[in-house]
Amino acid sequence: MKIEQDRDRDQDGNRDQNRDYFFLKQFLDSPGQILKRFAGTKTNPKGLDLDAAAKRAVEAQLLARNFIAVNGKGKDRHFAITDAGRAHFANLPVFPPPPPPPDPKLKVFILLNLLGAGDRPVTLKQVKAMLPPAVAKTLGASKESLSALLESLVKDGALLKSSGEGTSPDDRVVFRVTENGKQEILHHRQHGDMVFKLSGSAVNQLLELAAGKPIANATVSHCMPLPAGDQAQNLVALAAASSFSDEELIGEARALMATRGSNGLLPIYELRRHIRKKFGEHAAGLDEFDRKLKRLRGERLDLISLFDRSSFSHDQISEGVQGVGELFFYVRNLR
Amino acid sequence: MIQSQLPPAIRENPFRISRLNHSSDFRGDWDVESLNSAQSNWVLAEIELIAGRTRPDPGQLIPIFLSQPGYGKTHIFGRLAAKLKESAFFVFVGAIPDTRRIAEHLRWTVVETLFRGENGRPSPLEEALAELLLPSLITHADRCNLNHDKQQLLISILHSPVEGTLEILGRSTHVASYHKLAASVSSRMPQVRASIVRAMVLALSPEKHLARQWLRGEKLAEDESRRIGIHDDSPNVMDVLNAFAAILEYRKPMVICFDQIESVLKDADGPRLLGTHLMELLAGVANQYLIVSCFAQAWYGNYSKLLPEAFLRRSKELELNFPAPEHALALVKKRLQTWPGYDLKQNRSEYFPFDSEKLERFAREEKPKPSELIQLCEAAMDGWMSGRLKAPLVVSGHAPSEEPVAQLFHKRWIEELASVQSDPKRQTEEMSDARIFAAMKEIIAMVKAAGRRWPGLQITVMKEPVLPSTASYPRYGMRLEIDDGASKHSVTAGVTTMTGGNGLFYYVREFIKTIKTSRGGVLLNPRHEFNLGQVGSTQVKKAREAGKLEILSLKDHRGMFAAMECALGLFEQAQTGNLVLGTQTIGYEQCQELLRESRVLEELAFLQKIAKWNPPTQAVNKPLNAVSAPAAVAARNGLEEESEPELAAI
Numbered sequence: 001m002k003i004e005q006d007r008d009r010d011q012d013g014n015r016d017q018n019r020d021y022f023f024l025k026q027f028l029d030s031p032g033q034i035l036k037r038f039a040g041t042k043t044n045p046k047g048l049d050l051d052a053a054a055k056r057a058v059e060a061q062l063l064a065r066n067f068i069a070v071n072g073k074g075k076d077r078h079f080a081i082t083d084a085g086r087a088h089f090a091n092l093p094v095f096p097p098p099p100p101p102p103d104p105k106l107k108v109f110i111l112l113n114l115l116g117a118g119d120r121p122v123t124l125k126q127v128k129a130m131l132p133p134a135v136a137k138t139l140g141a142s143k144e145s146l147s148a149l150l151e152s153l154v155k156d157g158a159l160l161k162s163s164g165e166g167t168s169p170d171d172r173v174v175f176r177v178t179e180n181g182k183q184e185i186l187h188h189r190q191h192g193d194m195v196f197k198l199s200g201s202a203v204n205q206l207l208e209l210a211a212g213k214p215i216a217n218a219t220v221s222h223c224m225p226l227p228a229g230d231q232a233q234n235l236v237a238l239a240a241a242s243s244f245s246d247e248e249l250i251g252e253a254r255a256l257m258a259t260r261g262s263n264g265l266l267p268i269y270e271l272r273r274h275i276r277k278k279f280g281e282h283a284a285g286l287d288e289f290d291r292k293l294k295r296l297r298g299e300r301l302d303l304i305s306l307f308d309r310s311s312f313s314h315d316q317i318s319e320g321v322q323g324v325g326e327l328f329f330y331v332r333n334l335r
Numbered sequence: 336m337i338q339s340q341l342p343p344a345i346r347e348n349p350f351r352i353s354r355l356n357h358s359s360d361f362r363g364d365w366d367v368e369s370l371n372s373a374q375s376n377w378v379l380a381e382i383e384l385i386a387g388r389t390r391p392d393p394g395q396l397i398p399i400f401l402s403q404p405g406y407g408k409t410h411i412f413g414r415l416a417a418k419l420k421e422s423a424f425f426v427f428v429g430a431i432p433d434t435r436r437i438a439e440h441l442r443w444t445v446v447e448t449l450f451r452g453e454n455g456r457p458s459p460l461e462e463a464l465a466e467l468l469l470p471s472l473i474t475h476a477d478r479c480n481l482n483h484d485k486q487q488l489l490i491s492i493l494h495s496p497v498e499g500t501l502e503i504l505g506r507s508t509h510v511a512s513y514h515k516l517a518a519s520v521s522s523r524m525p526q527v528r529a530s531i532v533r534a535m536v537l538a539l540s541p542e543k544h545l546a547r548q549w550l551r552g553e554k555l556a557e558d559e560s561r562r563i564g565i566h567d568d569s570p571n572v573m574d575v576l577n578a579f580a581a582i583l584e585y586r587k588p589m590v591i592c593f594d595q596i597e598s599v600l601k602d603a604d605g606p607r608l609l610g611t612h613l614m615e616l617l618a619g620v621a622n623q624y625l626i627v628s629c630f631a632q633a634w635y636g637n638y639s640k641l642l643p644e645a646f647l648r649r650s651k652e653l654e655l656n657f658p659a660p661e662h663a664l665a666l667v668k669k670r671l672q673t674w675p676g677y678d679l680k681q682n683r684s685e686y687f688p689f690d691s692e693k694l695e696r697f698a699r700e701e702k703p704k705p706s707e708l709i710q711l712c713e714a715a716m717d718g719w720m721s722g723r724l725k726a727p728l729v730v731s732g733h734a735p736s737e738e739p740v741a742q743l744f745h746k747r748w749i750e751e752l753a754s755v756q757s758d759p760k761r762q763t764e765e766m767s768d769a770r771i772f773a774a775m776k777e778i779i780a781m782v783k784a785a786g787r788r789w790p791g792l793q794i795t796v797m798k799e800p801v802l803p804s805t806a807s808y809p810r811y812g813m814r815l816e817i818d819d820g821a822s823k824h825s826v827t828a829g830v831t832t833m834t835g836g837n838g839l840f841y842y843v844r845e846f847i848k849t850i851k852t853s854r855g856g857v858l859l860n861p862r863h864e865f866n867l868g869q870v871g872s873t874q875v876k877k878a879r880e881a882g883k884l885e886i887l888s889l890k891d892h893r894g895m896f897a898a899m900e901c902a903l904g905l906f907e908q909a910q911t912g913n914l915v916l917g918t919q920t921i922g923y924e925q926c927q928e929l930l931r932e933s934r935v936l937e938e939l940a941f942l943q944k945i946a947k948w949n950p951p952t953q954a955v956n957k958p959l960n961a962v963s964a965p966a967a968v969a970a971r972n973g974l975e976e977e978s979e980p981e982l983a984a985i
Contacts, residue, residue: 265635297702298657304631305403307912309922324732325707325920326403332635 018095019048019058020088024067027081028089028251045096086255090274094244098280102149104188106141110149111158111185114177115205116198121162124150125170138193150175157287158184182209244279249292250300252278254334265304265330268293269319290321293331300335303328345676346720350713353706354405354913357760358427358592359453361413365669368414370662370705371407374400374653375414382415382423382588382624389585390621395649397613400628401635402655404912404920405706408628411655412592415626423624424448424459424579424589430598430907432773434605436809437612439552441591442572443767446551449579450538451759457501460538463582465500467520472500504539513540514564524581530567531578537563550575551767554808556836556866568807576620589623591616595911597633606641614646630912658705663698664691666705667712688719688726697730710915743916744929752901761904763861763889763896771861771896772811772830774903778936779815779828781902781927790937792946793818801827802845808833810842814853815945826945827856835866843871847878854948855883857941863890885944895940902930 022045044050050058062068067085072078081089113130114122131139131146141149153159158181164174186209253271260270276284283289297303306329309317321328355361378398385392400408416425426448431440452458457465469492476489492499507513517536521529537546545563549555552569560566570578576589583589593613599605613625629638631654639647658666667689671677684691689712697703703711711730718724755761763771776797783794799813812829827849833839843858850856856878865888867875878884889896908914909926921929930936 263635263637263640294700294702302654304635307403307630307632307920307922324701324703325405325710326704330632330635 015048017092019050019054020062020067021092021095022048023058023062024081024085024089024092025095025248027068027079027085028255029247047096083258086251087258090252090255090259090278092278094278094280098283101280101282102152103140103145105191106139106145106149107153107158108185108188108190109135109139109194110146111153111177111181112190112196112198114159114175115182115185115202116196117177118199118201121164121174121176123164123166123171124173124175125166125168127175128170135194139191153181156180156184156282182206186210244275244283244288246292246296246300248279249275249296250334253301253331257334264332266332267316268303268321268329268331269316271331272319293321293328294323301331302333304330304332306330345674345679347675348713348716348720349670349674350709350716353709353713354915355409355413356908356913357429358409358412358416358425358594361410361417362673363414363417364673365666366410366414366417367658367662367665367669369665370658371411371655374398374655375411375418377653378415378626379418382419382590385588385622385624386422387585388622391618391623393618395617395624397617397625397627397646397650398653399634399650400626400653400655401631403631403704405704406655406657407705408655409594410705412594412626412628415590415592419590421462421587423587424463424583426589426591428591428593430595430911431593431605431609433769433809434599434602434608436769437599437609438572439809440767440769441612442570442575443551443769445572445575445579445591446547447760447765449535449550450543450547457497458538460535460579460582461501462497463579463587464536464539465497465504467582467584468504468516469496469500472503501539508541510540510542510562513537513542520582524578527578527581528570528574530565531570531574532582534563534565535578535582552808554833554836554838556834556839559836573616573619576616576623580620580622583622585622587622589620591623591625593625593627595629595907596627597630597638598907598910600633600638603641606638607643610642610646614643614649617649657702658698658708660695660698663703663708664695666708667691667694670709670712684727688728689715690727690729693727693729701732706915738917740916740919740921741929741932744921745933745935747914747916748901748905748930748933748935751904752897755897755900755904761900763893763900764863766832766861766896766900768811768830768832768861769809770903771832771859771899774899775828775830775859775941776813777903777906778899778939778942779813781930781936782942784924784927785931788931792942793820795823801849802829802842808838810845812846812849814849817945817948824948825853826948827853828859828941828945829856830859830861832861834860834862834864835868839865840868840871843867843875847874847884850878850883855885857885857887857944859896859941860886860888861896862888864888885947887940887944892940898936898939902936905930 048054059068062085063070065084065088066082067088068079069082070077071080110127110130114127117126127150128143128146131141136142136146150159150161154161154175157178160176160178162174162176164172166172182205185206252274253266256271256274257264257266260266260274272284272289275289293301293303303321303323305323305326306312306317306320312329317327317329352360381396381398385395400411402408412427416427419425426445428441428444431437433440449460450458452461456462472492473489476485481489488499488503492503504516513536514533516539517533520536521532524532531550534546534550537543540546542563545555545559549560549563549565549569554569555563580589593609596606596609599609602608613627616623616625627650634652664686668685671686671689679687686694698708708730711732715724715728715730719726719728759765776799779794779797782789782792783797787793794815795818796816797813798816800810801814802810802812804810810829811831812827815826815828817824817826827846829842829846831839831842833842846856846858875884875886879886887895905914906923906926909921909923912920914921914926936942
């Protein structure tokens with residue numbers, strides 16, 4: 001009985017946090033706009049149990065805790081998020097929570113099969129055919145997990161997704177494995193029972209990648225993988241399909257600046273750790289977080305590199321963003 | 336085409352230079368004017384406004400160029416100097432060696448800039464005096480009945496007013512006539528200190544060097560003071576600037592650029608002292624414009640919190656940008672256009688041998704800073720010239736350097752030493768005692784940091800000041816505590832540029848007082864000759880005979896002073912992020928380590944002299960020819976004891 005009560009209390013606590021996140025996020029998604037009606041009154045996401053009474057209760061609680069403020073009177077009455085609200089939002093878990101990372105064995109199984117197709121684009125129908133029921137059972141995969149996996153691989157820049165010319169919906173979506181995807185194959189073990197049909201050129205590619213041979217036409221190697229060719233296009237796709245938006249990043253950084261910033265400088269390791277906690281490991285990684293910051297540099301924020309390293313620990317420094325010949329360490333001038 | 340067989344001129348990499356040490360290193364044909372043009376144009380417009388003002392402008396702001404190393408702060412100073420050309424007097428003030436003597440550092444830099452002509456041109460002071468005196472000369476000629484030769488000379492002045500005027504003024508060999516001229520000029524400028532105007536006019540006379548020494552703050556001997564007819568103490572920098580503004584007749588603004596103001600952060604009180612000094616200049620000097628530059632990290636970090644509030648109200652932050660793709664392309668094209676091999680492109684792209692599309696994409700996605708972009712282009716171009724890479728070249732990230740850092744550091748040391756020896760601005764004769772003392776301090780700090788790893792010398796404490804300074808003349812010296820394992824003792828080390836007179840006598844007397852309580856003292860005098868007088872010479876002789884005093888002068892130790900300036904130059908570059916070896920930016924501590932490991936300073940004469948009082952390697956007060964621990968190291972390395980390893984390195 002007591003265990004059930006504890007579980008109920010935990011669920012209630014999580015639900016309250018999710019409700020706070022849901023409402024405050026809408027203020028942050030509408031910067032500069034005046035919300036004349038209380039945010040989110042027209043929507044009711046699954047799991048939040050938002051009936052009219054619940055909405056009024058959330059509104060009252062946010063007001064009482066000074067997370068939102070009511071300005072104006074009568075027709076001019078409107079709501080605005082406060083600095084305390086921003087800071088509270090920064091510490092809330094993301095709602096809805098990000099999907100779990102794909103199973104690595106399923107991931108590399110699909111990638112290696114796609115590599116076997118060479119430069120030829122592979123339709124969604126053909127990808128599905130790569131996973132017959134017996135194989136799916138061995139890998140513990142389902143149709144749903146395959147769709148989620150493909151989306152995830154596209155987001156990570158391991159696959160390039162484009163439109164095909166087929167008749168059925170599954171024929172009109174095609175995939176190609178990118179350089180990132182080829183590198184991924186090398187980083188995970190395959191399931192021991194799987195069997196593959198690979199051309200000699202695919203095997204050669206794998207051997208060259210494993211030996212660390214330079215990619216053709218690369219004259220000067222880079223300290224980090226650089227986008228080129230398909231990868232560069234992937235960046236565009238990746239930016240559009242990120243698991244958290246630019247606005248969210250700016251909003252999180254603004255909120256964090258109040259508590260972790262100093263003199264207008266927010267250390268990147270603080271922001272990265274916060275993003276990791278809130279949006280998951282992938283969101284705080286090189287593909288997502290670093291590229292996003294570099295892309296937004298000069299447009300929505302400025303980056304200041306680290307020169308005097310004496311005041312920081314190795315861990316803090318290693319969580320900076322590597323630029324060309326400099327390590328970005330602070331975010332400033334969010335706009 | 337085999338690039339490695341190209342003629343030498345064509346094989347010179349147009350991307351070899353990626354950083355400026357001084358604003359005068361700026362090259363207009365490499366400048367991408369649209370990059371950071373808003374910042375430089377704002378400053379130029381402000382400078383235009385102050386020309387002709389005879390009083391300080393209470394509304395004037397100090398612009399602060401902010402960026403991390405490699406974004407072009409010094410480049411912007413160079414651009415401003417190039418744009419202003421002869422329409423302003425431009426002073427570039429490098430890193431400040433002593434935060435307690437900021438005014439003295441500025442005075443030295445201003446006076447040296449006044450007296451130094453570039454590329455065979457007259458100095459700024461000579462030009463200003465020529466322009467000031469030209470109308471009087473013409474009026475005088477009108478009134479006199481000149482013979483044909485003199486008439487012809489005057490006509491030539493009309494063709495070349497500055498050079499012609501200087502030629503006429505330089506014909507007199509009698510110092511007395513220059514004194515007359517100086518008295519006449521100073522009587523027309525009652526608003527400024529007469530002795531300074533007199534000294535500036537004497538820049539045209541054979542006693543120019545004494546006027547220069549007095550103006551920059553060196554104490555003259557009595558007979559030297561008599562020769563220039565000035566017996567006052569050296570002037571303060573505000574009086575020097577105001578006097579020069581009057582000589583310029585307030586027509587040209589004086590633009591003073593303080594580069595790398597983060598250098599004062601090593602002293603906790605440095606920013607406050609600098610801020611206060613800049614405010615005094617702003618309020619006290621007419622027709623002058625101040626600009627500063629600082630690391631963004633230092634400025635936004637804690638610098639601005641340490642500055643006086645009044646300074647922050649009178650300053651304007653101007654942050655430098657990274658190059659947009661079009662700037663990156665223009666930068667590469669401009670370098671290529673000045674390269675003698677540019678014609679090799681024939682009908683190919685104007686970016687040949689680079690792939691412009693990939694370059695543009697790299698700049699768009701990675702947004703590299705200018706210095707880094709140039710270095711990457713240099714590496715790619717090197718690869719192409721050596722035949723390793725084929726056109727079109729792709730610029731991406733850094734290739735890991737094949738050479739070890741220690742080897743690259745040694746090469747850099749040799750380059751820096753060559754630069755010290757060829758650059759007129761870095762000659763020991765024209766160097767302030769503050770700078771030489773700063774070099775001595777840096778080297779001793781390195782030895783101290785090395786601890787027992789430095790052969791024959793372990794310094795545990797550096798203490799300064801140990802010599803009482805006067806109001807006008809600082810006396811540079813420090814006490815070093817040395818732990819030889821068996822016992823602890825102290826040694827004094829000092830620097831003075833004085834060459835004679837009472838000033839030197841009192842300095843030496845104070846120095847000898849301090850070494851009475853220590854094991855000995857080493858005094859550096861970076862001039863060829865110095866005269867202590869009879870009493871002073873006797874005191875020095877006694878101290879030397881007692882084995883307690885060593886004096887090292889420029890006459891016998893030119894290599895030592897060059898090595899000290901070289902080491903200071905590298906430390907300054909390390910402190911400002913400008914010491915880049917291969918792909919690594921070398922920080923201060925790493926520079927200390929590399930310098931120690933390179934062993935190029937192990938036999939530096941002043942370190943050897945300090946070590947000579949270090950038992951048990953050698954008994955105390957032994958004569959100079961005894962074998963010291965570093966000398967033993969030198970012997971192991973096959974070097975002569977008295978040889979200068981830094982020169983041997985070349």
